[in-house]
Amino acid sequence: MRSLSILLSFLLHGAIASLALFFPFGGEARIDLDKPVYEVELLRLPQKKTPSKPEPPKQGPAKVKPPPKAKQPEAARGPAERRSKASQPKAVKIPDKQKRVAKRPKKKAQDKPAPEKRPQRPPPKPKSSPPAPTKDEVLAQALGEAQEEAKKSEESAQDILSRELASIEQTVDRNRTAQGAGGRPRGTTVADIYSHIVETRIKEHWRFPSFGGSDNLQAEVELQIDAGGRIIEYALVKKSGRNDFDRSVLRAVDETEKLPSPPREDIRTIRVTFNLQEKQG
Amino acid sequence: MSIFRLPQIPNIHPALTLLAAGLVAVLLWAASTVHAAETLHINIYGPGQTGLNLFFPQSRPIDDRAAAENVPGFVRQMREHLENNLGYLPFIKPVPQGDILGSPEIQGLQGGRIDFKRFTMSQVDILLSLGWRNEDGGLGRVEVRAFDVFSGSLILGRGYRLTSSDQIDEAANRFCADLMDELTGSSGFFRTQLAFVRKAEGVKEIATCTPQGYNVRQLTSFNSVCLSPAWSWDGRLLAFTHVSDTRHQLGLWNREQGRLRTVLLPGNTLISPTFDPKDGLVISADPQGNPDIYSLNDQLELGKALVRNWAIDISPHFDRTGKKMVFVSSRLGNPHIFLKDMESGQVRRITYEGTYNTNPSISPDGRFVAFSRMLDDGHRIFVHDLESGRERQVSFGPGNDEDPCWGPDSYFLAFSSSRTGTYQLYLSTRHADEAKRVPTGSGAATSPAWSPAEE
Numbered sequence: 001m002r003s004l005s006i007l008l009s010f011l012l013h014g015a016i017a018s019l020a021l022f023f024p025f026g027g028e029a030r031i032d033l034d035k036p037v038y039e040v041e042l043l044r045l046p047q048k049k050t051p052s053k054p055e056p057p058k059q060g061p062a063k064v065k066p067p068p069k070a071k072q073p074e075a076a077r078g079p080a081e082r083r084s085k086a087s088q089p090k091a092v093k094i095p096d097k098q099k100r101v102a103k104r105p106k107k108k109a110q111d112k113p114a115p116e117k118r119p120q121r122p123p124p125k126p127k128s129s130p131p132a133p134t135k136d137e138v139l140a141q142a143l144g145e146a147q148e149e150a151k152k153s154e155e156s157a158q159d160i161l162s163r164e165l166a167s168i169e170q171t172v173d174r175n176r177t178a179q180g181a182g183g184r185p186r187g188t189t190v191a192d193i194y195s196h197i198v199e200t201r202i203k204e205h206w207r208f209p210s211f212g213g214s215d216n217l218q219a220e221v222e223l224q225i226d227a228g229g230r231i232i233e234y235a236l237v238k239k240s241g242r243n244d245f246d247r248s249v250l251r252a253v254d255e256t257e258k259l260p261s262p263p264r265e266d267i268r269t270i271r272v273t274f275n276l277q278e279k280q281g
Numbered sequence: 282m283s284i285f286r287l288p289q290i291p292n293i294h295p296a297l298t299l300l301a302a303g304l305v306a307v308l309l310w311a312a313s314t315v316h317a318a319e320t321l322h323i324n325i326y327g328p329g330q331t332g333l334n335l336f337f338p339q340s341r342p343i344d345d346r347a348a349a350e351n352v353p354g355f356v357r358q359m360r361e362h363l364e365n366n367l368g369y370l371p372f373i374k375p376v377p378q379g380d381i382l383g384s385p386e387i388q389g390l391q392g393g394r395i396d397f398k399r400f401t402m403s404q405v406d407i408l409l410s411l412g413w414r415n416e417d418g419g420l421g422r423v424e425v426r427a428f429d430v431f432s433g434s435l436i437l438g439r440g441y442r443l444t445s446s447d448q449i450d451e452a453a454n455r456f457c458a459d460l461m462d463e464l465t466g467s468s469g470f471f472r473t474q475l476a477f478v479r480k481a482e483g484v485k486e487i488a489t490c491t492p493q494g495y496n497v498r499q500l501t502s503f504n505s506v507c508l509s510p511a512w513s514w515d516g517r518l519l520a521f522t523h524v525s526d527t528r529h530q531l532g533l534w535n536r537e538q539g540r541l542r543t544v545l546l547p548g549n550t551l552i553s554p555t556f557d558p559k560d561g562l563v564i565s566a567d568p569q570g571n572p573d574i575y576s577l578n579d580q581l582e583l584g585k586a587l588v589r590n591w592a593i594d595i596s597p598h599f600d601r602t603g604k605k606m607v608f609v610s611s612r613l614g615n616p617h618i619f620l621k622d623m624e625s626g627q628v629r630r631i632t633y634e635g636t637y638n639t640n641p642s643i644s645p646d647g648r649f650v651a652f653s654r655m656l657d658d659g660h661r662i663f664v665h666d667l668e669s670g671r672e673r674q675v676s677f678g679p680g681n682d683e684d685p686c687w688g689p690d691s692y693f694l695a696f697s698s699s700r701t702g703t704y705q706l707y708l709s710t711r712h713a714d715e716a717k718r719v720p721t722g723s724g725a726a727t728s729p730a731w732s733p734a735e736e
Binding site: 011014015191194195198199202203204205206207208209210211222244247248250251252254255264266267268269270271272273274275276277278279 | 331334371463464
C-alpha cells in the first residue's frame with residue numbers, strides 16, 4: 001500500500017507539474033504564424049503600440065465607413081463604382097499619417113471656425129452684450145460651441161479611423177489580388193513585420209562610404225537579443241573580405257543597442273546579412 | 282539522517298502501468314509542442330548613411346612637454362589644407378566639436394592614449410590627430426594619424442618633415458590620398474590634375490590645377506582660342522583644339538617635356554580630340570565637308586573613319602578598355618548620344634529624352650555615360666547607367682551645367698556651370714552629391730578634363 005501511495009503521489013505531482021509547464025493558461029497570446037496579416041508600411045508603424053491598435057478596429061469598418069467627410073474627396077474623384085469601394089479614402093499610409101492626419105483635423109477644427117466666426121461674432125457681441133442680460137445665454141452659447149467642437153473632433157477622429165481602416169482593407173484587397181487565383185495566401189507574418197523593423201533600426205545606424213564600386217560586399221552578423229529586445233551579444237559570422245566594411249557592420253549593430261521586444265519568445269537569434277549594393281528593382 | 286529512496290515496486294497493477302504510460306505520452310506531446318528556437322534571417326541592402334563621421338580635434342605637440350598653446354603657423358596651414366581636402370570628399374562628414382560628449386580634446390597622439398569611448402558614443406567613425414614638433418633647419422615635423430574609433434585601431438599614420446611652406450599642401454594631399462585609398466580602395470582624386478579652358482579678356486587658354494583648385498597653371502599663350510582639352514590615358518599628353526585666325530589646329534602639350542605643338546589636318550573644323558586607349562588620338566574632322574569621327578595614325582594624319590555619316594558626328598569619348606565609344610550625332614534630327622561597340626561596330630542610341638543632348642563622357646569603367654541635356658531652365662548634367670538603362674539627373678543649376686567629365690575612379694564628376702553668373706568648374710559625383718566649386722582664379726573656366734591618377 002505504501003509503495004502504491006508513493007507511486008500515486010509521484011504520478012499526481014508529475015501531472016500537476018506538466019500541466020503547469022505546458023498548459024496554455026492564456027498569459028501569452030499565441031500567434032498563428034500561418035495566418036495572413038495585413039501588409040503595412042513598416043517604416044511608419046507606431047512601434048510601441050502596433051499589436052494592440054490594429055486589432056480593435058477590425059470589427060467596425062462597416063460602422064466607421066459612413067462618416068460623410070470621407071466621401072467628399074471621393075465624390076470629387078470619380079466613378080460611382082469606385083466611390084462605394086473608396087469610401088476608403090486613398091491609401092493613406094498608416095500610422096505616421098495617422099499622426100499627421102490627427103494633427104490636421106485639430107488645426108482645421110480650430111482654424112476653420114475661427115476665421116468664419118470671428119468676422120460674424122464681433123459685431124453682434126457689442127450689440128447684444130450690453131442689453132443681453134443673460135449669463136445663461138452666454139453659457140448656452142459657449143456650451144453649444146463646445147459641443148460643436150467636440151462633435152467635430154469626434155467626427156474627425158472617426159474620420160481618421162475610417163480612413164485608416166479603409167487603407168488597411170485596400171492593402172488586404174491588394175494582397176489578395178496579388179496572390180492570384182489558386183495561390184496560397186502570401187500573408188505577412190508577425191515575424192516578417194519584426195524583421196522589417198529590425199532591418200530599419202539597424203540600417204539607420206549603418207554608415208559606409210557611398211564611393212562603392214560595382215562590388216557587392218557582403219558580411220553577416222549574428223546577434224542575440226533578450227526578451228526586451230536588447231542586443232546582448234553579437235559576432236561577425238561571415239566576413240566581407242574588407243576590414244573597413246566588416247567594422248562598419250559591427251559598428252551598426254553596436255550602435256543599435258536595442259531592438260523592439262521580439263514578438264515571440266523563441267526569437268532570440270537574428271542573423272543579419274549586410275549587402276553593400278542597394279536592392280535592384 | 283534520513284535518505285530518500287525511490288521505492289521499489291515489485292508488482293504494479295496493469296491500470297497503474299497504463300496510467301504511467303499515458304502520463305509519459307502526455308509529457309512527450311507537451312514537450313513537442315514547445316517551439317524550437319528560431320533564427321530570423323534579415324537582409325539589409327545598402328547602408329543607411331553613405332558618409333563617415335570624422336572628427337579632427339585640436340593639434341598637439343609630439344613632445345608632451347612642449348606648450349600646446351603655441352601652435353606654429355605651418356601646423357595651422359597643414360590643418361587647413363587637410364580640412365579643405367577632406368571637404369571635397371562627399372562621404373566624409375565632419376563632426377563639430379560641440380557634438381562630442383565631454384571634452385573634445387585627445388590626451389595623446391597614439392591610439393593607446395586616446396579615450397575612444399567618448400567618440401564612439403558621439404557616433405564618430407574616424408578620428409584624425411595632428412601632432413607637430415619644431416625642428417631646426419626647416420619648418421618642423423608633422424604627424425597625422427587616422428583611427429577607426431569603433432575598434433580603436435590605426436587606419437593610417439604618416440609623418441612629414443617640412444622644410445618649406447610649399448610642401449604643406451603636398452603633404453596634406455599625400456595623406457588624404459592615402460586615407461582615401463584606405464577608405465575606398467581608390468586614391469585617384471588627390472593624385473590627379475584638371476585641365477580646363479580659362480577665358481580672360483576674350484582669349485581662351487588651356488590651364489591646369491588640382492581638383493581642389495591648387496597650383497593653377499596656364500599652359501598655352503596663343504592669345505587666341507583653345508578648346509576641348511583631353512588627357513591621354515597615361516597622362517603624358519594633353520590634346521586640344523586651337524582656333525587660329527584662319528582654321529582649326531590640333532594642339533598637343535607634352536607634360537614631361539613641357540613642350541607645345543600644333544598639327545594641321547585636312548578640313549576646316551577640328552572638334553573635341555580624345556584618346557582611344559588602344560589606337561591613340563581620335564578627333565572629329567570634316568575633310569569632306571561634314572564632321573565625322575576619325576582616328577589619327579602615328580604620324581598624326583587622319584586615319585580610318587570610326588563614324589561616318591551624312592549627319593554631324595562629334596565629341597567622341599572612350600572607356601578604359603577602348604571597347605566602348607560614346608559620341609553625339611544629329612542623324613535623327615536632334616543631337617543625341619550614341620554608343621559604338623568598337624569590337625562589333627554596332628551603334629546604339631543612348632538618349633531618348635529631350636531634344637538636345639551633348640557633351641558625352643563615358644566613365645573609365647565603361648558603366649556610366651554622363652552628358653548634358655537642355656531642359657526648359659537650362660542645361661543639366663545627367664548620368665545614364667549602361668547596365669540598368671536608368672538615367673539620373675545629377676546637377677540642378679541654376680544657369681547652365683555643361684561639359685561633364687569623369688574622374689579616373691568613375692565616381693567623381695567635374696563640370697562647368699554658370700550658376701554664379703560666370704562659368705566656373707564644379708565637382709560632384711554620380712550620386713548627385715552637392716556640387717563644390719573648384720577655385721581656379723579670375724576669369725571663366727569651362728571644359729574640364731580629368732587626368733589619370735599618378736602612380
